[in-house]
Amino acid sequence: MKALSRYLPLLLLAIAWELAARLNIVSSLALPPLTHVATAWLDLVHDGELIDNGEASLYRGAVGLLLAIVGGGALGMAMARWRTFDVFVNPLVELFYPLPKSALIPVTVIWLGFGDGSKILLIFLGCMIPVTIGAYNGARGSDHVLVWSARSMGASPLRMMWDVVLPSALPELLNGVRTALALSFILLVSSELIVSQKGFGYLIGYLGSTGSYEGMYAVVLTVAFLGFAADRLYQLLMQWLLRWRE
């Protein structure tokens, strides 16, 4: 019942879409009926187009995001713990923070070409920022008596970072990662749309330019669903990782 009421708006939207297209309220060229989109989706799966391009996209997204989580997490925690390091790095992070990361698409292409490398680098750079800020704020808030406790029980300074500072930073760090996850989809598709021969973004652009709008909508909806599913799964993971909180 709860699930039904939750997804009812989506169902209504789908019905409205179908009707609007069928009754020619909007041009079926601009908005093909949803049922046609579904057929196009099945075709795309069948001939392997969606799977091939999807694999390429997910690989780039996963690698870029993973690097951003590790790099951003380490950077943020190091900034929070070592003041001299913070003095040097903080201005750079602040300068980089408001820059629209999509502006870096041509730059990453010049550096690493049209393949996976430029997409991974872009996602890494863009997603690192929210993770860094989350880790930084979280680690700064870590309770000094917990640090003292660990030290007095024989933990080395590095060990203590892993055992105390990281888990203390985890709630804010994980929120940063959630922002990064959403951002990775944005950067992935926009970079593939502009310069790529593979991936969801490429497929959307290609299908759009050749007039296969049903197929284009099918890929757009696939990306939307994947983004939604990834966020849901991530929230479950977050709940599990933070199960010690009340």
Add this chain to the structure above:
Amino acid sequence: MDGQGQIVIEGVNHTYRPARGRAVPALSNVTLQVRPREFLALLGPSGCGKSTLLYLVGGFLPTEAGRILVEGKPVAAPGPDRGIVFQHFALFPWKTVRGNVLYGLERQGLPRAERDRRAQSFINLVGLRGFEESYPSQLSGGMKQRTAIARTLAFDPSILLMDEPFGALDAQTRSLMQTELLSIWQRTPKTVIFVTHDVQEAVYLAERVAVMSSRPGQIKAIVETKFEKRDPSILRAKEFVEKVDHIWNLVRDEAIKAQELSA
């Protein structure tokens, strides 16, 4: 005569220098010796620097002037020879009761079976059998402090530093925990420095009470408080009440001074 658990504090000064604002002198020329396996209470009004002194012995703050020797060696850093119990427990909230108690044992690199056995025996000792898999957020204040005590006892430090450990507990729990701590200490004697501002608690638990003056803290007097403490009715015995009165008189002047300082 550097016996196990012996602590020597000589001419120690300490000044807090906050990033903003004036420097605050916390300790002035403190000299104190703690004998091996002695239970010493550090008593004084709030803000007198008694916790600061404890943190210096723990190696959490650097010794700026004077020296602190533990078993003959100057204190340089925190170490597992000095276990500490904080007022607000300082448990790792992401670890269960068992995980918390295991932490110090893991750092010592004991074999797994031995760690598990020791952890369980200390969990039992503080009466937390059945709560091994609970997280601190699921425990009452008294249970949290029991966990913290078990965690510190488990890795067997020769010195126990206690920073107002029962200050955050309600009166009943507090009195139960005091009795329990005494019986644990009588079974496994360690050198204890117990910071408190509660005169009765100090006299009940300690063998000697070091009374500190208000800020900057100095040792104003050291009073012997040895009683036969296995019997809780000692709290109403005449000699006990007199001792509390005597120390209370020493502390009162300082408490008034401390109030004037903070006003």
